[in-house]
Amino acid sequence: MNALRTIFELEANQIVLNFAHGLVFFLLGFAVLLKSKRWSDLTLAKSLRWLGVFGVLNAFGDWGSLFLPIQEEVLSAEITGVLWVLDIAVTALSYAFLLYFGCRLAADTRHDLYWLPRLVPILYGAWLLALVVAIFSGVVDPVRSPESFRPFQVMYLYGFAFAGSMIVAWALHLQQNELRSLGLDNSVPHLRWVGLSMALHAFAAGIIVPEIGVFPASIINDAWFFASTGIPARLLTGISGAIMAIFITISMEVFDEEFQRRIDEARRVRAVLDERVRIARDLHDGIIQTLYALGLGLEGVLLSLDTSKETAKEEIKSIMNSLNTAIKDVRGYIMNLKTPNEDVSLDEQIRLLVRQLQREARVPVRLRAEAIEAGIVSGEAIENILLIIREAVSNATRHAKASEIKITLVRDERAINLSVADDGVGFDPSEAPQGSAGEHLGLDNMRRRAEGIGGHLSIHAEPGHGTEVLLRLPLSPNAR
16 A cells, blocks of 8 residues: 555656546547447437547546646746636536436436436536636635635535446446347447446546545545555546456447447348339239230120120230230239249240230230340340330330331340330320320339340330330350
């Protein structure tokens, strides 16, 4: 004990201790302000920045009391007195922010305590007003007797430091239920250490105060503690600040975990939205087009009934086959069992589709297709190409009033090229096509499908001169 007392009685060691004390709290405040996340939904995040303000201001107060005695040799007594007033006001303000942090955190956790943070500005304002009155009345003389500040120093240590540290420790304890409910149990032990460091800080800074002639500071004070233990109280507050800085920094990793959860949730939402768009696109380009074709077929049956019942029967059989296909497609979408077929070549699957479209479209659909070996084009690409053809043919028959549709499939050294051209009324590509939102969606769907398989789709049209849809799908190097 005597050895410790001898070490800390040296003025040089006291200077080092005071500087290190300020540095610890500055690092605490800087780390908290740097890591504070206002976007976080955690209750702790809403008020954490006030703890950072406490740390930074407390450090400036420490360094001010360290360097002001040095400046007394070069500055006038009046200026030095003003600086002493500013120093004690800043230090008191730092502890007021500590108290505000605890009150704010408690109020955000327990809403019935909403009034608690409002007391802090009132208390600090009353303390500051009392200090100003004492200075102007001569009770406190910052020029000749800086020690006359001690009663006001003891006041803010009891009122702000002790009360603030204990309320913060209690408010941090209240955060455990929220963290556990969110599955963030790893941060609970770290917050406990912060709470324990706050309790130590309440004892070292809020109870072991400078000696004055008023109880309890007349008995329990820093001089008594140093004489009894050989340890200055500032060493304990510095240790509490270091523990606080370490574990509050570690516990703030909870924000990183929360942010990662937000990213994961955003990805899940994006996946759901993408799936909805895909389903809507598939329904529009597949089943809806089939149902529209069935409607045209039924109109044809009505005409055939007046001329040839046999023809009408054949058309009804064809419609029933198309209806069964549509039902299978619906089941596939619902059960997610619809899988592309890669064993049949692209040109053969287009031929099968054209035969069906020829029956549904009721206008000639001409096909010129080069042979494309099976396996060169993926099943997903084949499915999207077929849906692009179906959409283009549907647009030609429904909107362009075409009398003939030509489909061309050719392959060059680098890509597969598909063309769907009609001799209909055409339109101006620079303007949205006339019609419903669903018609405009069809053109957009074709472009998205092309992009989704790595291809490029372009539409060439001119009013009165028909429309041509061009798809170019680059081949992989292995397929060339």
